Amino acid sequence: MKGRIEDYRDPRLTDELLRDIREAAGRISSRTVSLMEVCGTHTMAIARYGIRSLLPDNLKLLSGPGCPVCVTPAGYVDAAVLLSRDPGVTVVTFGDLMRVPGSDSSLTSAKASGADIRVAYSPSYAIELARQHPHRKIVFLAIGFETTAPSLAWSILQAKENGLENLSFLSACKLIPPALHALASSEEVKIDGLICPGHVSAIIGTSPYAEIVRRYRIPCAVSGFEPVDVLLSVLLLCRQIAGGEARVDIEYSRSVREEGNRKALSLLQQAFEPADSAWRGLGTIPVSGLKIRPAFSAHDAEAVFGVDVPLGKDNPACRCGDVLRGVISPPECPLFRTRCSPLTPVGACMVSSEGACAAFYKYYQLEQKKGSRPHGD
């Protein structure tokens, strides 16, 4: 059923859902229940509406690996910085990648040192630049999940069709289901339910989650992004857990079809092939990335510039992987609040302002300050 956007933000509905959630969570008696929101957009919505502050104490929300910027490894940033130092190259990137730390530098620092780095909202800007400046080599930093990848695939196809020889893409596109398998198959995993990404699911459909349920018996709910969506998904998961069930509930039925979006999937198929991929904090996950097919190697920056994307130096003490798996909470990481903070992030979970560690950092500080008075009375 489609409704007006206001309906999905209606406080009367959310109050009702919260009451039902408390009731259902109360039936999961013995322990803390950890639900992971996989997608960065869910993390943002949860923060924006203050949803954590409304949930019962035994319900914890963990932020998963679904923020494409956060999981882009240092080595990829290193390769992009290296390319940007070529005076003939213009690097085009989504804005939020600018501050992500590489091994020694970031795109922000490279730009300040004179590199030609442009921020774009869409890869079509890179196509336009390539047309306007035939003598400059334009490199688009192609990062994203199944949601962003179809528009990147389309742009790669366009580059070839229009003979834009000066346009190439450095792909670090990633796939969500293999990352979920990697998290779920970990022996220490502490995830009781997955809030699955609505936008990604609109592309890939729901069968990948059925596989997660079958293999690991983790309840799944495919969720939209408004507060009513998120709370309804939390409720559906609580009810599954309380009843000892595990299945895929589709909360976001207004956008998600079981078979996904065939047209988008076909675009992906044409431009990309699956490949192993490195995730910041999680290491290399088999067939979790998208590599540009050899037929388009003229537009594959790795082939054009002979770049070998290095693994990069993730700080060995960083325990983002354990945080993402729900094994430890952020303060248990030795770098938390010492070397790693929102202004100088080390790991994936601190990079995005709403990553698990960044969120914890803020609330931790505030809990200390709440109610304190400036003169100590």
Added chain:
Amino acid sequence: MAIESDRILIAHGGGGTAMQELVREIFVPAFNNQFLEPLQDSAVIEELAEDRLAFTTDAYVVRPLFFPGGDIGRLAVSGTVNDLAMAGARPLYISLSVIIEEGFPVEQLRAIAHSISATAEEARVKVVTGDTKVVEKGAADGIFISTAGIGVIETDLEICSDRADDGDAVIVSGYLGDHGIAVMSKREGMDFTSEVRSDVAPLAGLVQEILDADIEIHVLRDPTRGGAAAALNEIAQSSEVGIRLHAAKIPVRPEVLSACDILGLDPLYVANEGKLIALCPLDHARKLLALMRKHPLGANAAIIGEVTSEWLGHVIMETEIGGTRIVEMPYGEQLPRIC
């Protein structure tokens, strides 16, 4: 005498005849007044009363130069006038420095000068001194403008960011985020169904009415770069208080909200150029709100929150669904070069 070229030449900044022509033909007629007319190195202005003076300066590098609802000229005057007004001052005189890139169209310069003149008149300030430099092509991006301003503080009130007090009401003068979204959508070539216009305007008149109304104002701020979030965080920090906002009460146009959704922005962080935030004791807030709503620049004013003794140094938002979140100080600029 007419300017012989329709493009700005390096010679127009050379201090010779070409520059005299440019100044006499474009700037003097636009800002015509007795203090500017002698065209000396300094304007000698009439003695300012025994009041306290407010003095400010600012630079403008906005792209594009002309955007829905305004242009760099209107922005330059409004920005400086508003900085003075936020100190409780009545703006009187402003200076104008322009750095022009060689090749800049004279027609556009004329349009900008006209806009500066119209906005100055609206704000009741005089442009009394100025400077023109022309730099080689590529050394500037079209035109940069720098303005300084002087105003007199006639009120006895101490209006300052560190004066917020427990229990104060937080009031905004209207819809948030219009300027940033107007500039962004024009710059990015985004075509939203209904055009968002910048709110750029001089607020001196509105502030004067507030000051004349015997309302105990503690803080006045114009939420420009960094938006309301940055302004409120600064107030919370310098006053060592907490500020609690109510999301459902914050006025944002639906089209600005949709644009923000598309661009992944939060309207609280988007720049405004014709809005103010006022803090005053709760028992004065109704009167202030009624007064603001009668003024064209405050028609959509709203009480959006209050000062608390909790969460010291922080801004907290009660969300539409009753949750709580922190409104952080922005790290850098959310949108580069919008003012």
